[in-house]
Amino acid sequence: MPGLQDASSQDSGTYNYAYLDEQTKRMIRRAILKAVAVPGYQVPFGGREMPLPYGWGTGGIQVTAAIIGRDDILKVIDQGADDTTNAVSIRRFFAKVAGVATTTRTEVATVIQTRHRVPETPLKEGQILVLQVPIPEPLRMLEPRETETRTLHALSEYGVMQVSLYENIARYGRISKAYNYPVLVNGRYMMSPSPIPKFDNPKLDRNPALQLYGAGREKRIYAVPPHTPVKSLDFDDHPFEIEAWSECCALCGSKQSFLDEMIVDDNGKRLFICSDTDYCQERQQTRQKGES
């Protein structure tokens, strides 16, 4: 069986830097450049099959692999946390195939790959936020056909989404969309911010960092360049609003962060803590320093 020798020599040591071959990286970089040039527009790209499953962040991983250099410092979060299993797995992947330095601190990271959250700590110029996207098309649940939705984008024909939000109001008295809340980028393209809670939507607006969105299974890349206006859709009499909690974080006492709820006993007792683990730990340390 001659094929087997090839297989064993393909061990981690012999993969190209950051796993993807250079030609593929160039193809992805071209897609990223186009995406940056047309903010919010979904650029089709020749997404590769990655050694992690579709739905686990293959789009984000390909984007990160295409942009990461040897001097970069990578942070990977899932649900805001650095230590969730999938974040650990992706961080390990890059530590292995790119030998890149990793961190959990938002401040020092140059590339932050994330699923479902934008860090609480404000991002700075020069940082890149890479979001993993399951369904890049904001209109998909209203119109399942790609051929149709591409036309709707071409014509900026977004009435169907406004109607859907209006139906929410007619039915519930408010817009009930909680995450993956649609936005308009630079006044032109409607964009799915990926399934971040709407709590994070305001952070996308005029953010000094570059936002790159990668959808592996659907083979699309899109981007929001630094300082680009990103508006969450709403109505004059029903302005966009974000989640609020009456509790504060049980660990750091924050009242400004997105809180995760945990059930801590059989009677359903609840505990609220920050979803952003780095933000929470930084605050706890500052508090301890203040006390000592």
Place this chain on the structure above:
Amino acid sequence: MYVAVKGGETAIANSLELLADKRRGSRDVAELSLEQIDQQLSLAVDRVMTEGSCYDRALAALAIKQARGDLIEAIFLLRAYRTTLPRFGDSRPLDSTRMVVERRISSTFKDVPGGQVLGPTYDYTHRLLDFSLAAAGERPDAPAAPVDAAQVMPRVGDILERESLLEPPPAQSDDRAEDITRAPLTLPASRPARLQNLARGDEGFLLALGYSTQRGYGNNHPFVGEIRYGHVPIAFVPEELDFEIEIAEIDVTECDMVNQFAGSHNVPPQFTRGYGLAFGHAERKAMAVALVDRALRAGELSEAVSSPAQDEEFVLSHSDNVEASGFVQHLKLPHYVDFQSELVVLRTLRAEVDERNRRAALDRAAE
């Protein structure tokens, strides 16, 4: 303090250890060799090579062993390996008339040039468990017919085509073949891109779609013009030379399905084709592909597009089992941030309803 998500790193490491242990099973039982999988689970190897888009029996056998026989997982493993391989170029198109057939049947004619060759098939087995297989034992070799490798085996379709009863296959273009593993699928897709998608598509999904056409959801009255299985040479023209070199021989199953067609305003009534090709011996797959291929030609042939199997976007977007398996199973990943968002909204909505009901009750009491 209770923090459920801590310790991901150790948990993953331990999980990998456990998995490797489970894969090996009881150490009292001899370990499977790749040769055994290749030789004795050969149809599983064929399926993994077909849907994994990589013709390498040894690698497919390795993937099956590593995946503990989960063929979709094995297909994923093989594909993730394939994606890292360099591309040297495109082979010349396969010429299946040069196939050395092991099996070749047509259901449209009693006899055809080259003859009907039954070959190894489950079709006429009685599905009775053969308990003699439960014990190890040697089998005598089967009788073999003499093989004439030089014999050209004309396709049944070609014969019908000569009388214009069957449409010709689409004209050959000299362009480089499309590759849906390198460029994103755009819709509407070309037929070559569509056939690639179907060849990689999940056998179960395509089988069900093909079956649905037979039950009236986009029926095209199919006949098996021909199914053939055997070895075909592969030729390649290296860039630095200007002549073909035969580089290998592979086993494929080809199905040419002949379908009714009433004709349209500019085409007289004639039979139309559905085509399926799979690596190894995979008749069920090749037939399903041929049925779905024909169903997807509805638009091109001015037929009404009304059934799932005729809907190109529906079929091509959902045929891939590695994509489907990933996205379905990603629901196992944590979603508690989104869920928390939903909880906040749901609680707000419920509080509003409660408040409304309370006020209504007060109003009623006041009356």
